[in-house]
Amino acid sequence: xxxxxxxxxxxxxxxxxxxxxxxxxxxxxxxxxxxxxxxxxxxxxxxxxxxxxxxxxxxxxxxxxxxxxxxxxxxxxxxxxxxxxxxxxxxxxxxxxxxxxxxxxxxxxxxxxxxxxxxxxxxxxxxxxxxxxxxxxxxxxxxxxxxxxxxxxxxxxxxxxxxxxxxxxxxxxxxxxxxxxxxxxxxxxxxxxxxxxxxxxxxxxxxxxxxxxxxxxxxxxxxxxxxxxxxxxxxxxxxxxxxxxxxxxxxxxxxxxxxxxxxxxxxxxxxxxxxxxxxxxxxxxxxxxxxxxxxxxxxxxxxxxxxxxxxxxxxxx
Amino acid sequence: xxxxxxxxxxxxxxxxxxxxxxxxxxxxxxxxxxxxxxxxxxxxxxxxxxxxxxxxxxxxxxxxxxxxxxxxxxxxxxxxxxxxxxxxxxxxxxxxxxxxxxxxxxxxxxxxxxxxxxxxxxxxxxxxxxxxxxxxxxxxxxxxxxxxxxxxxxxxxxxxxxxxxxxxxxxxxxxxxxxxxxxxxxxxxxxxxxxxxxxxxxxxxxxxxxxxxxxxxxxxxxxxxxxxxxxxxxxxxxxxxxxxxxxxxxxxxxx
Numbered sequence: 001x002x003x004x005x006x007x008x009x010x011x012x013x014x015x016x017x018x019x020x021x022x023x024x025x026x027x028x029x030x031x032x033x034x035x036x037x038x039x040x041x042x043x044x045x046x047x048x049x050x051x052x053x054x055x056x057x058x059x060x061x062x063x064x065x066x067x068x069x070x071x072x073x074x075x076x077x078x079x080x081x082x083x084x085x086x087x088x089x090x091x092x093x094x095x096x097x098x099x100x101x102x103x104x105x106x107x108x109x110x111x112x113x114x115x116x117x118x119x120x121x122x123x124x125x126x127x128x129x130x131x132x133x134x135x136x137x138x139x140x141x142x143x144x145x146x147x148x149x150x151x152x153x154x155x156x157x158x159x160x161x162x163x164x165x166x167x168x169x170x171x172x173x174x175x176x177x178x179x180x181x182x183x184x185x186x187x188x189x190x191x192x193x194x195x196x197x198x199x200x201x202x203x204x205x206x207x208x209x210x211x212x213x214x215x216x217x218x219x220x221x222x223x224x225x226x227x228x229x230x231x232x233x234x235x236x237x238x239x240x241x242x243x244x245x246x247x248x249x250x251x252x253x254x255x256x257x258x259x260x261x262x263x264x265x266x267x268x269x270x271x272x273x274x275x276x277x278x279x280x281x282x283x284x285x286x287x288x289x290x291x292x293x294x295x296x297x298x299x300x301x302x303x304x305x306x307x308x309x310x311x312x313x314x315x316x317x
Numbered sequence: 318x319x320x321x322x323x324x325x326x327x328x329x330x331x332x333x334x335x336x337x338x339x340x341x342x343x344x345x346x347x348x349x350x351x352x353x354x355x356x357x358x359x360x361x362x363x364x365x366x367x368x369x370x371x372x373x374x375x376x377x378x379x380x381x382x383x384x385x386x387x388x389x390x391x392x393x394x395x396x397x398x399x400x401x402x403x404x405x406x407x408x409x410x411x412x413x414x415x416x417x418x419x420x421x422x423x424x425x426x427x428x429x430x431x432x433x434x435x436x437x438x439x440x441x442x443x444x445x446x447x448x449x450x451x452x453x454x455x456x457x458x459x460x461x462x463x464x465x466x467x468x469x470x471x472x473x474x475x476x477x478x479x480x481x482x483x484x485x486x487x488x489x490x491x492x493x494x495x496x497x498x499x500x501x502x503x504x505x506x507x508x509x510x511x512x513x514x515x516x517x518x519x520x521x522x523x524x525x526x527x528x529x530x531x532x533x534x535x536x537x538x539x540x541x542x543x544x545x546x547x548x549x550x551x552x553x554x555x556x557x558x559x560x561x562x563x564x565x566x567x568x569x570x571x572x
Contacts, residue, residue: 013484140542295549312563
């Protein structure tokens with residue numbers, strides 16, 4: 001029977017939810033008539049990585065990336081191609097990350113497979129389909145998987161199959177990789193440190209913040225209320241904040257309990273990143289800003305004055 | 318150093334959603350006749366990177382796109398920034414629907430003009446956000462490819478150091494050339510064309526290459542307009558004091 005191969009790249013950045021999602025997607029693949037199998041790839045630092053996987057796979061193997069592979073962007077496709085070529089998988093699934101967006105399309109090229117990098121749905125519906133948003137999330141594209149395909153999943157966290165099982169046994173590390181040589185990893189100049197993914201509160205800034213100096217106010221406030229810092233594409237383009245903080249169609253999709261949008265107009269491609277937010281609070285000088293149409297709390301005014309007042313209130317508490 | 322930059326014409330990323338619809342059979346995207354187009358923004362960073370490398374180390378820059386003649390104006394934009402040659406892989410407007418055929422066409426055209434020392438592209442195009450084709454082209458040409466780059470320097474002849482954005486770090490790689498590198502906007506600020514550049518771009522003939530034929534079949538694809546936007550019961554704070562606004566903000570945050 002045709003295989004659906006699920007790739008679980010283990011590192012200290014791997015969330016248990018990412019592993020559950022692969023399990024849930026494997027159940028859908030099985031319902032569509034494919035045999036789900038699991039390939040676990042261990043990167044260097046895995047001491048905090050999940051230690052179990054959903055018990056839904058017919059078989060599982062585990063390989064170690066060579067030392068110096070970093071996040072695997074430069075070599076996982078080569079590592080997997082040799083493993084997968086003999087299996088001729090009908091479908092390969094992994095989680096969307098900056099690294100998999102590098103090795104994923106390369107793997108698709110090596111397997112002569114189709115590719116989708118931000119799948120939000122895998123459906124079994126008279127055939128197996130992947131769907132992903134396109135055109136700044138204005139449209140949804142649905143592709144029928146009737147030939148080999150590599151899909152990276154970037155959708156919401158799925159209800160996980162409850163039974164789990166241990167990781168397969170580790171194998172010896174692979175030989176040194178060819179291709180680009182990783183020489184240095186420099187930690188990102190991060191802002192407050194709270195990751196966007198999974199954050200309950202996010203304070204996000206846009207062009208209306210006004211300047212790089214003013215950006216500090218966004219970070220201060222976010223830190224004060226234990227929120228992760230996000231940004232619109234415009235703020236990233238201005239160089240005020242690294243692109244890892246970008247929320248939107250081209251950036252992170254977030255689903256916090258509260259999303260505070262400061263100086264963000266609310267263009268469609270930004271809104272595409274926050275459809276999962278339970279409550280949106282928007283602060284903007286422009287009463288016509290589209291963001292107000294989708295905000296539960298609309299604050300029209302000067303964000304600096306509002307944040308100063310907020311800090312005062314918190315000082316008094 | 319000879320460099321080739323891949324560019325793509327895309328619909329304006331700020332297109333109002335009323336301008337975008339789906340054909341009756343669901344099999345293609347239709348844009349309102351008033352829709353504007355532009356060069357993919359990340360591709361401008363790629364062109365700028367190529368011109369800067371040429372200014373530092375000499376060589377030529379070829380800009381290439383796979384599209385119909387409506388994309389020529391974007392090739393000329395790159396020429397006005399300093400590219401030396403403009404090559405269009407003559408493709409029907411719908412070629413993007415079959416990425417395999419598109420990658421085959423581009424790889425074939427690059428072989429025809431001669432594989433350069435370095436191929437640059439933007440990290441993803443704003444219509445698909447896929448970041449697929451440059452990697453597919455790299456695999457077809459047997460080259461390494463890295464994405465998304467925030468820094469790029471020449472280490473020595475035939476080797477560059479590429480800073481790639483990872484989730485928590487910027488990872489530097491030594492890359493043997495030729496290779497395909499996809500750049501992000503952190504890399505540089507694209508220059509405005511000079512008057513001389515604009516004049517030159519008007520005179521330069523656009524070279525065309527016939528698209529190499531691929532025997533791939535496109536996937537079965539349908540499109541749909543996204544489900545309705547979220548409806549919010551909005552409570553508005555406008556004429557009240559900053560203190561009241563701050564109270565509403567903190568209450569919403571639950572602090």
